[in-house]
Amino acid sequence: xxxxxxxxxxxxxxxxxxxxxxxxxxQEEKEAEWAERARHIAQQEQAIAQRDAALAQxxxxxxxxxxxxxxxxxTIAKLQRWRFGRRSEKLSPDQISLWEEALDTExxxxxxxxxxxLEESAAVAAAGxxxxxxxxVTVVPARPVRRHPxxxxxxxxxxxxxxxxxxxxxxxxxxGGPLETVGEEISEKLDYIPGHFQVIRHIRPKLACRPCxxxxxxxxxxxxxxxxxxxxxxxxxxxTAKHVDHLPLYRQETQYLRAGVPISxxxxxxxxxxxxxxxxxxxxxxxxxxxxxxxxxADETPLPVLNPxxxxxxxxYLWVYRSQADAPHPIAVFDYAPDRKGIHPQNFLGDWKGILxxxxxxxxxxxxxxxxVTEAGCWAHVRRHFYDxxxxxxxxxxxxxxxxxxxxxxxxxxxxxSPPEQKAEARQQRAGPLLESFRAWLSETxxxxxxxxxxxxxxxxxxxxxxxxxxxxxxxxxxxxxxxxERALRGVAIGRKNFLFVGNDAGGERAASFYSIIETCxxxxxxxxxxLCDVLEKLPTWPNKKLHELLPWNWKKSALA
Numbered sequence: 001x002x003x004x005x006x007x008x009x010x011x012x013x014x015x016x017x018x019x020x021x022x023x024x025x026x027q028e029e030k031e032a033e034w035a036e037r038a039r040h041i042a043q044q045e046q047a048i049a050q051r052d053a054a055l056a057q058x059x060x061x062x063x064x065x066x067x068x069x070x071x072x073x074x075t076i077a078k079l080q081r082w083r084f085g086r087r088s089e090k091l092s093p094d095q096i097s098l099w100e101e102a103l104d105t106e107x108x109x110x111x112x113x114x115x116x117x118l119e120e121s122a123a124v125a126a127a128g129x130x131x132x133x134x135x136x137v138t139v140v141p142a143r144p145v146r147r148h149p150x151x152x153x154x155x156x157x158x159x160x161x162x163x164x165x166x167x168x169x170x171x172x173x174x175x176g177g178p179l180e181t182v183g184e185e186i187s188e189k190l191d192y193i194p195g196h197f198q199v200i201r202h203i204r205p206k207l208a209c210r211p212c213x214x215x216x217x218x219x220x221x222x223x224x225x226x227x228x229x230x231x232x233x234x235x236x237x238x239x240t241a242k243h244v245d246h247l248p249l250y251r252q253e254t255q256y257l258r259a260g261v262p263i264s265x266x267x268x269x270x271x272x273x274x275x276x277x278x279x280x281x282x283x284x285x286x287x288x289x290x291x292x293x294x295x296x297x298a299d300e301t302p303l304p305v306l307n308p309x310x311x312x313x314x315x316x317y318l319w320v321y322r323s324q325a326d327a328p329h330p331i332a333v334f335d336y337a338p339d340r341k342g343i344h345p346q347n348f349l350g351d352w353k354g355i356l357x358x359x360x361x362x363x364x365x366x367x368x369x370x371x372x373v374t375e376a377g378c379w380a381h382v383r384r385h386f387y388d389x390x391x392x393x394x395x396x397x398x399x400x401x402x403x404x405x406x407x408x409x410x411x412x413x414x415x416x417x418s419p420p421e422q423k424a425e426a427r428q429q430r431a432g433p434l435l436e437s438f439r440a441w442l443s444e445t446x447x448x449x450x451x452x453x454x455x456x457x458x459x460x461x462x463x464x465x466x467x468x469x470x471x472x473x474x475x476x477x478x479x480x481x482x483x484x485x486e487r488a489l490r491g492v493a494i495g496r497k498n499f500l501f502v503g504n505d506a507g508g509e510r511a512a513s514f515y516s517i518i519e520t521c522x523x524x525x526x527x528x529x530x531x532l533c534d535v536l537e538k539l540p541t542w543p544n545k546k547l548h549e550l551l552p553w554n555w556k557k558s559a560l561a
Contacts, residue, residue: 232536329553420476
């Protein structure tokens with residue numbers, strides 16, 4: 001191997017200095033080039049790592065989607081077997097109608113949820129690993145998975161209202177050429193105005209670009225049921241009739257037929273399920289607002305849930321939580337549970353801290369054992385025990401106890417409109433001494449009555465809960481009883497008599513969401529139908545960051561502005 005002899009170094013000091021400086025400059029340039037290459041490699045490695053993480057997350061989402069789809073398809077198939085299978089139970093025609101209605105509603109709701117999962121999955125699959133997440137409340141549901149024989153024709157006799165949609169531009173987005181009108185696209189929606197139906201005709205020009213052949217039309221406004229027949233007002237009417245007026249869908253079907261609008265019960269079930277899906281978004285936001293308060297009322301009531309395999313119903317429960325009676329914007333939130341176990345209020349409240357006013361049900365005891373939740377009692381339940389004794393036969397002791405309690409309620413009537421601070425002061429001055437005397441009388445009387453008698457149990461009930469019963473003396477924001485939340489359950493009781501049961505646990509959860517909205521609207525002096533009409537029109541395109549504006553009390557402010 002022939003080696004190249006080294007270059008002789010210059011003998012001149014200046015030339016030698018110039019050579020050294022030149023070599024140092026080349027070395028710095030080489031090091032800068034290596035540093036740039038290293039930085040570029042690091043960026044590539046980081047990008048690869050981010051892409052790998054995004055792909056892993058995407059794979060996880062797909063696996064979860066597949067699991068959800070399989071579960072929903074299984075549930076739909078089971079509901080359809082129950083719906084269309086043979087039944088040996090002896091049921092009246094009305095019971096059969098309600099039974100079928102409950103199952104049709106569940107099938108429609110499950111299909112709506114399945115459609116949403118499929119649509120969201122398609123969006124995830126279409127987006128790249130760096131794709132931005134949509135800020136809308138949720139993805140607009142896609143076309144129905146279930147294949148129907150055809151869309152119902154809207155009766156020709158209904159009045160038509162035309163809505164024209166003008167194009168935003170008359171320039172082709174593809175080539176920049178001019179767009180010419182070559183026709184129209186017409187979409188009809190069944191709309192309900194209190195007392196009658198009408199048809200909204202959406203008329204959109206069909207525009208063509210002659211240079212490149214592009215044909216386009218202005219987009220339709222987003223609908224509560226994408227590509228569906230009803231407007232938001234029509235869906236709101238079905239929901240209000242079912243849950244506010246307690247009118248089963250088979251009766252609504254008959255009413256619509258008399259009005260010349262033949263809508264099948266299965267279609268109404270589908271509309272109801274989709275509407276309740278949208279409303280659940282508002283209900284969850286109401287729950288978050290409710291848990292910001294420091295005083296809550298709670299109660300529970302049975303809700304039969306259908307067990308189609310046996311032809312019977314199981315006893316589930318709706319738990320209701322309400323803000324304090326004088327809250328600036330009162331809220332009532334319902335929570336469905338398959339049973340009455342105490343774990344359900346624990347799960348609902350989570351880490352919430354404050355005063356919880358309830359009846360004597362032991363399911364709340366685990367909450368009270370935590371330092372973060374303080375128990376407040378209910379004098380209405382104390383009164384009820386003495387009242388029941390009196391109803392079974394004259395009881396001087398029960399009569400005297402009822403007279404004591406009546407004085408307490410008399411004080412509450414006098415201070416009803418007072419602010420919390422004045423209420424607490426008046427209670428301590430007027431009710432405090434009265435309660436001390438009442439307790440002494442109860443303790444003395446307890447020693448004189450038969451230990452296992454009804455009056456003894458009533459006295460023991462009051463004395464055992466004395467600390468919780470007298471908490472309202474010092475806290476003016478508290479009510480004397482739990483009646484504010486019990487009033488919120490009246491609608492459930494009426495509905496239970498009319499539609500008897502819900503189809504399954506998912507149906508119970510949707511019913512809880514709807515009752516949350518209806519009762520909160522009532523508490524805030526809002527007509528439920530008007531509220532539902534507006535929010536169902538807005539929700540399909542409403543951004544998450546502005547969701548608080550659609551909460552009933554905020555909606556009322558904007559409506560009155």
